[in-house]
Amino acid sequence: MRFDTAQLLKRFFFCERSLLVSQAAWIPAVAPLDVKTGLARFTWQDAETANALRDRVFELRFPSRLLEKEGADRALIELFAAIRNSPSVPAFLRSAAQVVLPALRDAYQSYLEASDVVADGPTHRFLTLALKEKEEQIAAFERWADSSLAQNPNQRPAALAWTRAVADRLTAVGGVGVAASTASSPAGPLPGSTFYRHPVHPARDPRFWSCRFYWPDIIDSSYPYGEGLQLQLRSAISHLNEVWAIEAGGVILSAFAEVLPWDWIYDAARWTYDESRHCRMGYERLMAWNFNPAAIPLGTYIYESASAEDAIYLLGMLYFFETKNIRHKPARAQLFHQYGDSLSEHDMDFDWADETLHAGYGKHWLKELLTVRGEDPTAYDQVRERCGQLVSDCVSSATAEEIAAIKEVAGALVARARKLM
Ligand SMILES: [Fe+2]
Numbered sequence: 001m002r003f004d005t006a007q008l009l010k011r012f013f014f015c016e017r018s019l020l021v022s023q024a025a026w027i028p029a030v031a032p033l034d035v036k037t038g039l040a041r042f043t044w045q046d047a048e049t050a051n052a053l054r055d056r057v058f059e060l061r062f063p064s065r066l067l068e069k070e071g072a073d074r075a076l077i078e079l080f081a082a083i084r085n086s087p088s089v090p091a092f093l094r095s096a097a098q099v100v101l102p103a104l105r106d107a108y109q110s111y112l113e114a115s116d117v118v119a120d121g122p123t124h125r126f127l128t129l130a131l132k133e134k135e136e137q138i139a140a141f142e143r144w145a146d147s148s149l150a151q152n153p154n155q156r157p158a159a160l161a162w163t164r165a166v167a168d169r170l171t172a173v174g175g176v177g178v179a180a181s182t183a184s185s186p187a188g189p190l191p192g193s194t195f196y197r198h199p200v201h202p203a204r205d206p207r208f209w210s211c212r213f214y215w216p217d218i219i220d221s222s223y224p225y226g227e228g229l230q231l232q233l234r235s236a237i238s239h240l241n242e243v244w245a246i247e248a249g250g251v252i253l254s255a256f257a258e259v260l261p262w263d264w265i266y267d268a269a270r271w272t273y274d275e276s277r278h279c280r281m282g283y284e285r286l287m288a289w290n291f292n293p294a295a296i297p298l299g300t301y302i303y304e305s306a307s308a309e310d311a312i313y314l315l316g317m318l319y320f321f322e323t324k325n326i327r328h329k330p331a332r333a334q335l336f337h338q339y340g341d342s343l344s345e346h347d348m349d350f351d352w353a354d355e356t357l358h359a360g361y362g363k364h365w366l367k368e369l370l371t372v373r374g375e376d377p378t379a380y381d382q383v384r385e386r387c388g389q390l391v392s393d394c395v396s397s398a399t400a401e402e403i404a405a406i407k408e409v410a411g412a413l414v415a416r417a418r419k420l421m
């Protein structure tokens, strides 16, 4: 009956919500670029599923709009949230791959088999997609966990023990499934649990040339942004280096998940995913030009300008850069068109649409956050101003060695571009 169905869908909603908040939090801590962008994409998929589940619960329980985290499923939901406190990257990836994600997949499978495709058709449509996405997610997490364990063999015993602890707890709380829940009281922290804090210095993919400032014009105002080939290259480098924005998105999504309403999580998931697409635009563009990743600078300075501050400044940082840069984008798309570089033109055109959406997110959620903190919501521009200050302080800390090194790397890339492009 519809109330039992709503109860189950509510359980799935909270499981997805906890899972995606944990996933987003880990983005700056994982190094490989494909894992960072993959986590962002899965976070968005889960947010779409959770949003559809939430809407469906409201439909089934009309007129009630309450969605309380209660009773029988509380221990289960806490377990999904607990993987955020995994002791290491491989432990997080492996417990998700082997316990949490398969439990959701199996529950969706059972739900689809047991429920009525006519009476509950709307659920069938989105849960069928969610099931397919879970299968893809499990395969990716398995791959990521294996390669992370291969690179960190000393973390293997703890990662295996952690996965067992998560699996045992899942059994103890009755699993996800489609049956009525058996346990109701949360059972405390898992053995091996380590309180997760986002890193001040983000993990970076070792395939790239690692630095703080990823192009000379950031730290030397006399260095031209460039035109023609240099602009094409600079733009692709900018897109790749939006990796900081994926990380900022992941951190703020999780930091404010408990203080802002569900719509925050939903918007922040899309925001984070969009930034991962911008980063991939740059990566794919540079790979299509046949550059070697080891010659491509991947920086950290924007994330690091705010990562040790109150997380409101990472939110402010996204707003600062989006409002600062958006006016250049249509003109650059036009230039790429003139150069006959349709790939860069296409990327910039889609990027512009995303950034317009994001500037709205930034202003809206900065105001909402200030309001829930009992501060003046119109002070969002002061947050933005302080972000500008934080970035310029960071930029002025550039050393002579850093300036010389990035000029050499950029010079070599431009020279190689002349040959390749
Ligand atoms: Fe972006």
Ligand SMILES: [Fe+2]
Pocket (backbone or CB within 6 Å): 245, 274, 275, 322, 354, 355, 358
């Ligand atoms: Fe953006």
